[in-house]
Amino acid sequence: MTPIILVCSQDAELYLLLAHVLHSEGFEARLAASEDDVMDACTSEEISAVLLDCAGWPSDLAPLCALLKGTGLSVGALIDGNMRAQHLQLIKAGLDEGITRPLSPSKLLAFLQGIRPRSEAVTRSSFAVPAEFVFEPHAVVVSGKRISLAPMEVRILRFLLERQGQISTRQQLIEAAWPDRHAVESRTVDVHIGRLRRAIAELRDLRVRTVYGAGYALEFHYG
Amino acid sequence: MTPIILVCSQDAELYLLLAHVLHSEGFEARLAASEDDVMDACTSEEISAVLLDCAGWPSDLAPLCALLKGTGLSVGALIDGNMRAQHLQLIKAGLDEGITRPLSPSKLLAFLQGIRPRSEAVTRSSFAVPAEFVFEPHAVVVSGKRISLAPMEVRILRFLLERQGQISTRQQLIEAAWPDRHAVESRTVDVHIGRLRRAIAELRDLRVRTVYGAGYALEFHYG
DNA sequence: TTCATAATTTTGTTATAACAAAAATCATGA
DNA sequence: TCATGATTTTTGTTATAACAAAATTATGAA
Numbered sequence: 001m002t003p004i005i006l007v008c009s010q011d012a013e014l015y016l017l018l019a020h021v022l023h024s025e026g027f028e029a030r031l032a033a034s035e036d037d038v039m040d041a042c043t044s045e046e047i048s049a050v051l052l053d054c055a056g057w058p059s060d061l062a063p064l065c066a067l068l069k070g071t072g073l074s075v076g077a078l079i080d081g082n083m084r085a086q087h088l089q090l091i092k093a094g095l096d097e098g099i100t101r102p103l104s105p106s107k108l109l110a111f112l113q114g115i116r117p118r119s120e121a122v123t124r125s126s127f128a129v130p131a132e133f134v135f136e137p138h139a140v141v142v143s144g145k146r147i148s149l150a151p152m153e154v155r156i157l158r159f160l161l162e163r164q165g166q167i168s169t170r171q172q173l174i175e176a177a178w179p180d181r182h183a184v185e186s187r188t189v190d191v192h193i194g195r196l197r198r199a200i201a202e203l204r205d206l207r208v209r210t211v212y213g214a215g216y217a218l219e220f221h222y223g
Numbered sequence: 224m225t226p227i228i229l230v231c232s233q234d235a236e237l238y239l240l241l242a243h244v245l246h247s248e249g250f251e252a253r254l255a256a257s258e259d260d261v262m263d264a265c266t267s268e269e270i271s272a273v274l275l276d277c278a279g280w281p282s283d284l285a286p287l288c289a290l291l292k293g294t295g296l297s298v299g300a301l302i303d304g305n306m307r308a309q310h311l312q313l314i315k316a317g318l319d320e321g322i323t324r325p326l327s328p329s330k331l332l333a334f335l336q337g338i339r340p341r342s343e344a345v346t347r348s349s350f351a352v353p354a355e356f357v358f359e360p361h362a363v364v365v366s367g368k369r370i371s372l373a374p375m376e377v378r379i380l381r382f383l384l385e386r387q388g389q390i391s392t393r394q395q396l397i398e399a400a401w402p403d404r405h406a407v408e409s410r411t412v413d414v415h416i417g418r419l420r421r422a423i424a425e426l427r428d429l430r431v432r433t434v435y436g437a438g439y440a441l442e443f444h445y446g
Numbered sequence: 447t448t449c450a451t452a453a454t455t456t457t458g459t460t461a462t463a464a465c466a467a468a469a470a471t472c473a474t475g476a
Numbered sequence: 477t478c479a480t481g482a483t484t485t486t487t488g489t490t491a492t493a494a495c496a497a498a499a500t501t502a503t504g505a506a
Binding site for chain 2: 459
């Protein structure tokens with residue numbers, strides 16, 4: 001079931017760009033240009049999250065935010081950096097994520113894919129690799145065993161360890177393990193996962209699990 | 224070699240969004256916020272195309288456009304619909320493609336992927352399926368043979384026939400053959416191409432050719 | 447005729463062997 | 477020691493069998 005994101009804006013171009021980005025990340029986008037549109041959309045479809053465009057909306061969005069939060073929806077908002085009072089109002093209304101302009105698509109996507117806000121992301125980045133794992137450029141040492149790995153396999157394994165069992169999409173793996181702006185097909189990830197699996201096959205407590213239609217997660221049993 | 228698109232703008236958010244869109248379509252984006260930046264970029268890297276943001280540039284872009292065209296680069300421009308004089312100046316400067324605001328990502332991508340401008344696209348859509356092919360919902364009849372096909376295979380074959388041997392990317396196939404806003408993995412396309420190939424295997428004059436790293440094209444020998 | 451259920455078809459996704467291309471490393475000779 | 481060519485390793489992509497899920501069609505009972 002493709003999650004549907006309701007974009008509340010009267011900025012047509014922003015919507016077109018966002019719709020494109022969302023679509024290519026596995027979301028569907030819907031446009032609401034008025035409060036009536038918002039009500040109609042929430043009634044007729046199962047909306048997964050709402051994105052409020054503060055610059056592209058003629059009135060104060062805090063009441064609408066409160067209403068949407070009252071229905072249990074996740075709500076994010078695009079907020080101008082200089083509109084602090086508005087930001088505060090939205091936070092009081094229960095806003096889940098404020099995304100300041102200029103908009104960073106990756107932060108928006110992180111919000112939509114359930115990744116915690118940056119402050120928590122920073123906290124989580126201190127989730128280091130468990131001490132049992134010692135990485136080398138072409139290998140990993142764990143449980144007294146030294147496993148040869150290609151550099152790409154090393155990067156993927158390290159990332160999955162840092163994620164501590166959470167599901168990673170292929171796109172997240174690409175962003176984490178490939179050099180910046182390096183475009184590869186998502187099925188390239190699948191092939192590397194297979195290579196990593198074969199390389200670590202002899203480790204009984206470590207396994208890469210496939211989550212159908214979502215991505216991959218690491219299972220590691222400490223002992 | 225990933226094509227590099229130089230985006231000339233001082234609108235940070237537009238750049239972030241465009242960079243994201245371009246990146247996920249297999250392009251790399253670079254930002255130039257001044258004419259010096261443009262010159263630096265063109266000197267230091269092999270730029271495949273340039274995109275001029277007329278709203279996000281402080282001066283007339285026609286001279287820069289002429290300069291870039293002089294170097295043989297493809298140049299597109301984002302142009303406000305009400306800036307006709309500017310549009311004319313850019314056309315006189317040799318502009319390849321004017322994309323009016325609000326920006327449609329698919330039109331931008333069509334330009335970047337070498338698809339002809341819309342006027343030519345409309346012309347090309349009259350390239351009907353050759354008369355030898357008669358399509359049914361679950362089959363195609365050609366050369367006196369009736370080949371059973373799944374509906375998706377019918378849509379893919381029809382699209383490839385209309386393309387008359389031109390290469391289609393997986394994304395183009397998805398946009399043409401799948402319902403609007405339907406998100407599938409690009410490897411889903413590969414699987415359907417395989418199924419289509421098996422279905423039409425007995426037709427000696429019809430073949431789906433793989434273009435490594437690009438997509439697919441149909442080979443059909445009339446006779 | 448309608449509707450619920452089962453069966454079948456279609457579509458989406460995964461795994462992995464294999465091939466293509468690029469990058470890194472090694473060997474050799476000047 | 478260094479440049480160059482050869483070899484090996486690494487990475488990206490493709491093909492396709494197989495599995496999972498969704499959609500459509502068929503069937504039988506009410």
